[in-house]
Amino acid sequence: MRATLALILALGVLVTGCTGSESAEPTPTPSGSATIPDPTPLDSRSVPVEDRVYPEYGDPVVDALTYALHLDWSPTTRTLRAREVLDFRATDDAPVVHLALGEPLTVERARLDGRPVEVAHDGTDLVVRQRVRGGQSYRLALTYAGRPRPADAPTQRSDIDGLGWTTTADGEVWTMQEPYGAFTWYAVNDQPSDKARYQIEITAPRPMVGVANGSLGLRTTKHGETTTSWDAAAPMSSYLVTVAIGDLRETEDRSESGVPLTYWTPAGRPGLVDRLRETPDALAWLEDRLGPFPFSSLGILVVDSRSGMETQTMITLGDTAYATSPDVLVHEIAHQWYGDLVTPTDWRDVWMNEGMAMYLQAVWAAHDDPDVLRSTLAQWASDDQDLRDDAGPPADYDPDSFGATNVYTIPARMWDALRQRVGDDEFWRLVRAWPVTHAYGNAGYDDITAWWSKQTGEDLSGFFHDWLLGETTPGSDASASAVG
Template identity: 50%
Template sequence: MTQVTHGGRPRTRRPAPYAVLLVPAMLLTGGLAACSGDVTSTQAPLPSPSAPAGGTTGPSATEEPRDDLAALDPGDAAALSTPQADPVYPAYGDPSVDALHYDLDLTWDADERTLTGIETVLLRVTSDADVVDHGRVRLDLAPTMAVTGAAVDDVEVEVEHRGDDLLVPLPAGTAPDDLVTVTLAYTGTPTPVDAPTTRSDLPSLGLTVDPEGQLWTMQEPYGAHTWYAVNDHPSDKARYTFTLQVDDPWTGIANGVQTSSSVADGVRTTTYDAADPMASYLVTLAFGDYTETVVDGPRDLPISLWVPAGAEQYVDDLERTGAALTWVEGWLGPYPFDSAGVLLVEDSTSGMETQTLLTLGATAYSTSPATLVHEMVHQWWGDLVTPADWRGLWMNEGMAMYLQLVWEAEDDGRPLDDLLGDYVLTEQRLRAEAGPPASYDPDQFGVSNVYLGPALMWHAIRQEVGDAAFRDAVRAWPTEQAGRSVGRDELVSWWSERTGTELASLFDAWLDGEQSPAIDLD
């Protein structure tokens, strides 16, 4: 076991390293936009952006057809998506743009409660480009984040910030599948938004500031837009790189592999690379007084446990993460990412399957083995393969809940059918209150109707196709769909073909029925 410690509260605000000092210069030049829902326009100088590999630069009009995708960096090419409009939460996401790579350079001032960012995002204009708003694409960005400078392909532009919508002009002549690199400078105090749910553990979404000035986020189904400009929808996966700066001894933490950590002039800078395509709701971020404990996972995979000062009592619980992951691998195969870890946050009682780095509230249940199993299952079912829109939340939660209950039955030495029987009446009540799993009430996001009904459905499918075919399909589905966002029809068709059993009617009954189907539990 290895421990790396970053302790104590930041003492006084110090100047950031030279590269970050470019941002205040832009603020002075461009002015500070109002933190309100009013329409604001911003045009201000920016430093020359360092475009992610595959980005384009040059004149605003193109005289000859381009073939940007042919030269796209393989890492960014893996993030090519088919963005969709959402039928449940249509205010977020724009199908006319496909984000491939977000590079986020963020500085947190805990005393002033101010986040300052330079964001560079590589975008592919999709085949729907002819319907964009007057030659503009839309990114989601909360009005509390004031844009102070913008450029497209190294050319300064004026953007319009209209509520949660940031409208970015495209170069003249932009055609479907052209790539553009958007660079934004922005600043503001992160403010979470109300969550569309009745769940008591999820009152708000997005970047949250605790009383000590520490930051953390949980942002499903939308909430990433509270701290960076984003196509905030699960159908658009992207690669992420992070540069995080905060006064030492605090530290910044994000998804992916930590590629560097250094201190200069009293400021700690950490960098992370999340190389595998990731949906925006699966991104996590924290700044604070954290200690990292590294434990071994399966096949000597290092698992980083990030625990804030004052919550050290949870370290022993979290050290069981390796055992939980080993059990899950028995069902789903080798862990699919390059890094693994847990980020503990004190002001939450919830838990989130943020990709490569679980975000868990500091409670006995959130850090329990059952929760660790559940959230680790999501690394395959939800993260590696993701629903194409929010009607598909059941795809994530049903399998994670089912395998959690399989683990609980084994751990308790209890027959699985007996344990599942405890939930039948509860599932029927929740279906009546919040709707069928695939057409739930949009104001009751993430209520247990999307957990229990689909969990029982998977057990019914296991009974229908047999144990061997079921386990084969459970393991093969996320592996074969790795990096994708997938809809219900494709999943149902794949499962029917893989198992050699027509399953459409069974899926339909469980996912759409006003009444719960009967299930045979011995």
């Protein structure tokens, strides 16, 4: 999540804190029993729901299957000209189809299954005036153009200026769009419960190059313009999509396990590439705890931002020293399992991603010194009640405080308390197994809490309720052991 960076800087710790045992680093038990399925033969059908926190940007009737986006960017005029083909399934009968699209963009042409179709565009609501039948698939083709602008963010955080398509002073582009904002540059069912495949083609004048999720296919230059084609085979939610357009250089690398790695950095800044060379070590450390990397490749994209985001297979990071540090690399790579492989059904359960990524980041930071994890979690414990009072419990937070510290540190402490309760071996076995149970899909509070209870043979419903929905700091034995 893009709030991660400012959060750690504001705390002044991540290398300072805990609830925990005396071990320098809780030790995982490798297990080869859980195998992540190959996403290639999987379809991208989802079970969309209306988001409980931000319902206005998604429609449960739409199950997007594949987005094919052709983006033509003019940095001098700040104009985007685009063609989009959306294959979708209707989940129910409906008189019209709703998508989200930013108001500065104007639809010039729309066809449904090859025939012209009327669309109405009011604010961010794009209405396709065509009756659809539940269970049937459709193909919507759009041509649109305009000068995209970012959307306002529902947060009090100072490091998030806007969501979605962001244009820099020199006409370069980057996108970060959590919890929404993909609609600022394409027509989309902009909610986490609807996962789809993506094919993205980007054209921009040299020396600019377009970068997106997945694997780079063709890269051609003609008449002074460079076109890149990207294919993201594994289904992903719209908030995990990334696009950047700028004078970027590609550097290739490879992990110890054989995962192809690429680093995309601004031209003339070789120091950034040097910092990203920590990626193989960070990935190896996480694979020891979470299992094989769940996608076919991993990229790190550095842009002119103060933040960072776990965009699927192509992590987007700001160009600061902290944003490109090993701690942040571990956090965002951890999200490739917790958040990307298995994604929250809706935004109430963002704690499911952030708590585990935060906990793993803390464990990483403490691998040389047992006092670091202990002190970090102890500091977080001292802030717990203020966070609940200011922004709400992690699984019932204030919608205007998205990405506040409460969804990071409180569930991170919860995971450590659970580790102590069930033991290291059992805890790390289940941490590794959980993402596989919903691989390339979605899950929510009821799914994960029931699963942990079943796997441990212990009713943990009260434990999770107190940590995630309670108005006050849990007074558990695990909390007491944080300072003992």
